[in-house]
Amino acid sequence: MKTAKxxxxxxxxVPKIDYTKxxxxxVDDSQESLHFLTTILKxxxxxxxxxxxxxxxxxxxxxxxxxxxxxxxxxxxxxxxxICQHLKGDEEMRHIPVIFLNAGREILDKVKAFSVGxxxxxTKPFEPEEVLxxxxxxxxxxxxxxxxxxxxxxxxxxxxxxxxxxQDIQQEKQLFExxxxxxxxxxxxxxxxxHLIVSWNPAAERLFGYTQTEAVGQHINKLLTNQxxxxxxxxxxDQIAESNDxxxxxxxxxxxxxxxxxxxLAVPVTMNGKRRLGLVLYHNITDLIQARRAAEIANQAKSExxxxxxxxxxxxxxxxxxxxxxLKRDKTLTAHQLDGIDIIYQSGEHLLNLINDILDLxxxxxxxxxxxxxxVNLPNFLRGITAMINMQISPKNISFHYEIVSNVPAxxxxxxxxxxxxxxxxLNNAIKFTDEGSVTLRVGETNIxxxxxxxxxxxxxxxxxxxxRFEVIDTGIGIAQDKVERIFLPFEKGGDILTQAxxxxxxxxxxxxxxxxxxxxxxxxxxxxxxxxxWFDLALPVTVANVERNQGKAKTIIGYKTPKRKILVVxxxxxxxxxxxxxxxxxxxxxxxxxxxxxxxxxxxxxxPDAIILDLVxxxxxxxxxxxxxxxxxxxxNVVIIxxxxxxxxxxxxxxxxxxxxxxxxxxxxxxxxFALLETQLSLEWLYDTQPQxxxxxxxxxxxIPPPQEKLHVxxxxxxxxxxxxxxxxxxxxxxxDEKFAPFGHELxxxxxxxxxxxxxxxxxxxxxxx
Numbered sequence: 001m002k003t004a005k006x007x008x009x010x011x012x013x014v015p016k017i018d019y020t021k022x023x024x025x026x027v028d029d030s031q032e033s034l035h036f037l038t039t040i041l042k043x044x045x046x047x048x049x050x051x052x053x054x055x056x057x058x059x060x061x062x063x064x065x066x067x068x069x070x071x072x073x074x075x076x077x078x079x080x081x082x083i084c085q086h087l088k089g090d091e092e093m094r095h096i097p098v099i100f101l102n103a104g105r106e107i108l109d110k111v112k113a114f115s116v117g118x119x120x121x122x123t124k125p126f127e128p129e130e131v132l133x134x135x136x137x138x139x140x141x142x143x144x145x146x147x148x149x150x151x152x153x154x155x156x157x158x159x160x161x162x163x164x165x166x167q168d169i170q171q172e173k174q175l176f177e178x179x180x181x182x183x184x185x186x187x188x189x190x191x192x193x194x195h196l197i198v199s200w201n202p203a204a205e206r207l208f209g210y211t212q213t214e215a216v217g218q219h220i221n222k223l224l225t226n227q228x229x230x231x232x233x234x235x236x237x238d239q240i241a242e243s244n245d246x247x248x249x250x251x252x253x254x255x256x257x258x259x260x261x262x263x264x265l266a267v268p269v270t271m272n273g274k275r276r277l278g279l280v281l282y283h284n285i286t287d288l289i290q291a292r293r294a295a296e297i298a299n300q301a302k303s304e305x306x307x308x309x310x311x312x313x314x315x316x317x318x319x320x321x322x323x324x325x326x327l328k329r330d331k332t333l334t335a336h337q338l339d340g341i342d343i344i345y346q347s348g349e350h351l352l353n354l355i356n357d358i359l360d361l362x363x364x365x366x367x368x369x370x371x372x373x374x375x376v377n378l379p380n381f382l383r384g385i386t387a388m389i390n391m392q393i394s395p396k397n398i399s400f401h402y403e404i405v406s407n408v409p410a411x412x413x414x415x416x417x418x419x420x421x422x423x424x425x426x427l428n429n430a431i432k433f434t435d436e437g438s439v440t441l442r443v444g445e446t447n448i449x450x451x452x453x454x455x456x457x458x459x460x461x462x463x464x465x466x467x468x469r470f471e472v473i474d475t476g477i478g479i480a481q482d483k484v485e486r487i488f489l490p491f492e493k494g495g496d497i498l499t500q501a502x503x504x505x506x507x508x509x510x511x512x513x514x515x516x517x518x519x520x521x522x523x524x525x526x527x528x529x530x531x532x533x534x535w536f537d538l539a540l541p542v543t544v545a546n547v548e549r550n551q552g553k554a555k556t557i558i559g560y561k562t563p564k565r566k567i568l569v570v571x572x573x574x575x576x577x578x579x580x581x582x583x584x585x586x587x588x589x590x591x592x593x594x595x596x597x598x599x600x601x602x603x604x605x606x607x608x609p610d611a612i613i614l615d616l617v618x619x620x621x622x623x624x625x626x627x628x629x630x631x632x633x634x635x636x637x638n639v640v641i642i643x644x645x646x647x648x649x650x651x652x653x654x655x656x657x658x659x660x661x662x663x664x665x666x667x668x669x670x671x672x673x674x675f676a677l678l679e680t681q682l683s684l685e686w687l688y689d690t691q692p693q694x695x696x697x698x699x700x701x702x703x704x705i706p707p708p709q710e711k712l713h714v715x716x717x718x719x720x721x722x723x724x725x726x727x728x729x730x731x732x733x734x735x736x737x738d739e740k741f742a743p744f745g746h747e748l749x750x751x752x753x754x755x756x757x758x759x760x761x762x763x764x765x766x767x768x769x770x771x
Contacts, residue, residue, distance in 0.1 A: 384717020
């Protein structure tokens with residue numbers, strides 16, 4: 001009993017009441033009673049409302065909700081018991097305490113007052129202390145009742161919430177158990193204090209071979225037979241205990257002793273505020289590891305194959321191009337013979353360019369492709385592209401439009417070879433798949449130029465950059481939406497079957513990769529039967545420097561000022577040695593040869609050369625090892641070593657310098673490049689031929705009439721790309737097309753045949769109209 005009272009006492013604490021906050025409604029038709037009660041209550045701080053009409057009092061109570069009502073039993077023209085019943089029947093007012101007032105002392109009045117809902121009964125005449133005491137008592141009881149109701153409400157809500165929480169916990173537990181048991185990933189739970197396995201799902205059974213019975217309760221060392229694995233596993237659990245996640249790729253042992261490659265992900269699990277458990281996931285990546293290893297082996301084999309292929313192709317080309325350059329120095333040759341040598345040289349150069357293009361694409365795939373920007377006249381470059389396309393589009397019944405939608409800078413830094421390849425591929429593709437309508441090249445700036453700094457440019461030439469958008473739009477057959485992504489795949493073609501027979505399907509693949517290598521993205525919007533729109537944006541540095549062109553013809557070196565120098569040529573390829581030996585002897589060098597690095601080291605010690613031209617890839621001893629040995633021999637350790645190589649994928653240049661070489665040249669190389677290195681490394685002063693070169697195609701008169709501007713822009717673009725052999729063909733066609741163009745065509749042909757690319761550009765710039 002005492003315990004119950006104590007519990008109730010703790011639950012219900014009698015509040016300290018501020019009675020000034022309470023409103024008491026007095027209803028009595030006696031003016032004297034109203035005045036008496038109002039005076040007493042106001043004196044003690046109550047808010048009092050006094051009314052003589054029962055119906056008005058009822059309306060006031062409905063609207064204002066007083067805290068207590070004093071209601072006289074006997075009033076004229078109204079039944080006060082009925083008013084009380086009405087109050088108690090209203091949900092919003094039934095809680096208001098009603099104390100009846102009566103001048104009589106009839107027992108039946110009191111019984112009726114309590115039966116209709118009254119809480120107390122005060123007889124007249126009033127005693128002030130009695131009235132105040134009864135009012136305070138019932139207000140306190142009402143306050144306690146409110147507390148109890150609120151506590152009951154909170155307990156009810158808490159009980160509901162606890163029931164819901166319990167239900168949620170049970171559902172989460174069931175969900176976790178379902179996930180744990182049905183997860184395809186091997187999963188275990190570890191006790192971080194004891195390192196014992198707490199849970200072991202069926203996927204773990206399948207992966208490691210241990211059943212749940214065999215695994216649960218075991219120390220992790222029991223399942224790890226390798227000591228190194230045990231040490232690492234304990235280390236991982238310690239990391240988890242310190243609230244650190246663990247994610248590693250490791251090997252783990254199966255029950256049968258075999259090893260499996262897994263990606264291990266372990267996270268701490270908090271229980272009761274403490275990190276006592278660790279959840280460990282083992283993802284079997286054996287197939288992935290094997291596939292990656294196979295891909296690495298295949299990629300390595302591919303790189304080695306391409307490197308070997310490049311070496312095998314470039315080595316004979318070095319002989320062809322080198323000997324052609326050597327023969328061009330022979331003054332006994334006729335003009336006809338020189339023309340033949342030019343054809344040999346340019347055919348070899350064309351083949352070299354094809355090889356370089358293929359290798360560039362391979363470099364893109366292996367992330368070894370390097371963009372090589374240079375200063376380019378953008379309007380001239382674009383006019384050259386459009387002029388070439390105009391010639392190609394003429395056989396088809398479609399029109400070609402070139403649109404400049406906003407001003408483009410005159411001079412920019414860019415890799416014009418890569419950009420030209422992209423635009424020509426896209427335009428040719430548009431022409432190929434357009435039978436009627438038009439093809440449009442649209443170029444324009446996409447934002448306002450701003451200042452920027454470019455590390456690869458000189459401060460004198462780099463001032464601004466512009467983002468230029470290049471678009472190729474056609475009204476051709478278009479591409480279905482489900483094939484848009486596939487057209488960029490190698491050997492994937494669009495169009496109908498007849499059209500697909502043309503080409504290799506590599507054009508768009510090349511474009512996408514080149515655009516990506518230039519730091520942008522090739523986009524496409526196409527609709528089947530309506531045409532396609534390809535576009536990409538390039539941020540190009542704007543330059544104020546003009547592209548300077550050497551107007552004079554390069555002089556022919558015939559020797560150098562004394563003293564006489566000795567050079568050792570080291571190459572396992574006899575043809576390459578022959579070209580270099582004859583070239584160097586023709587200008588006065590004393591030359592010896594060696595076919596591998598071992599012989600080179602011996603000969604170098606014997607002859608003490610001024611310079612060694614050293615091939616890097618040779619049998620017996622390669623150039624790297626030979627260079628290292630030479631740098632360790634005091635008598636020859638300071639000799640100039642120029643490394644040469646036909647490789648393209650290995651970093652031959654960097655590696656050759658690291659082993660002690662002074663310079664590097666990639667095969668095949670121009671003899672002018674070799675002469676420039678010899679001049680710098682040996683401090684040579686050249687002697688030049690002052691005799692005029694033979695004229696292969698004579699022409700008379702200085703009055704020249706150039707062909708139309710469209711043709712000039714085609715030639716200028718070819719000249720910028722270094723395609724002198726194609727220029728020769730165009731020059732012949734110009735000379736034969738009309739007598740008035742013959743002088744211009746003859747001069748252009750001669751300059752191209754003599755490989756005077758600077759003078760070819762200067763001649764074309766002389767007649768091209770600037771826009």
